[in-house]
Amino acid sequence: xxxxxxxxxxxxxxxxxxxxxxxxxxxxxxxxxxxxxxxxxxxxxxxxxxxxxxxxxxxxxxxxxxxxxxxxxxxxxxxxxxxxxxxxxxxxxxxxxxxxxxxxxxxxxxxxxxxxxxxxxxxxxxxxxxxxxxxxxxxxxxxxxxxxxxxx
Numbered sequence: 405x406x407x408x409x410x411x412x413x414x415x416x417x418x419x420x421x422x423x424x425x426x427x428x429x430x431x432x433x434x435x436x437x438x439x440x441x442x443x444x445x446x447x448x449x450x451x452x453x454x455x456x457x458x459x460x461x462x463x464x465x466x467x468x469x470x471x472x473x474x475x476x477x478x479x480x481x482x483x484x485x486x487x488x489x490x491x492x493x494x495x496x497x498x499x500x501x502x503x504x505x506x507x508x509x510x511x512x513x514x515x516x517x518x519x520x521x522x523x524x525x526x527x528x529x530x531x532x533x534x535x536x537x538x539x540x541x542x543x544x545x546x547x548x549x550x551x552x553x554x555x556x
Contacts, residue, residue: 405429405509407471408458411523412450413531420445422454423526425542426462433550436543437461438526439536444492451476452496454527455483459503461538469509472500473519480514521549 410424423438441453455472462470474480482489482497483504489497504510517524525546530537537543542550 405469405471406434406462406467407473408455408462409473409515409520409523410451410454410458411475411520411527412447412454413524413527414445414447414450415531416445418531420450420453421527421530422450422457423523423528423530424454424458425522425526426458431553433522433542435461435465435538435540436522436526436546437536437538438530438533438543440530440533446493448476448478448493449496451479452482452493452500454523455479456496456500456503459500463503463506468507470504470507470511472504472510472512473515474512475515475517475520477514480512483512519553522546522553525549 406426408426413421420443421440425436426434428434483500486501529543529545
């Protein structure tokens with residue numbers, strides 16, 4: 405079972421970035437991602453895209469059991485209780501739900517923002533990179549957040 409924790413950062417006039425980390429059952433980071441998608445400055449859309457991207461990567465890697473962990477209550481409720489929504493956010497939620505159907509086990513959970521520090525650090529890291537980032541090693545700039553998670 406892999407848990408994917410993700411986040412988005414929106415800076416008006418600067419753009420949107422996303423980041424996420426996948427962890428195993430021990431809480432160890434297996435892989436992470438960060439990028440600057442071409443999105444509108446909307447935090448809900450950005451959070452939904454960050455989730456979508458994490459699930460897309462999990463699917464590409466052949467994973468079958470996934471927990472999606474979000475600090476966005478709006479996204480949590482939209483995925484857990486889907487309703488028709490024709491906005492960009494709603495379209496992304498539909499894409500997330502479609503991806504989820506391909507996993508043998510899928511769960512979504514909500515966490516407090518404080519439990520999202522590694523993903524937030526990765527989203528911030530995306531502001532200083534040019535190309536999408538994917539690695540099995542968390543960048544140095546995110547180590548303090550990673551260490552804080554293990555202490556908490």
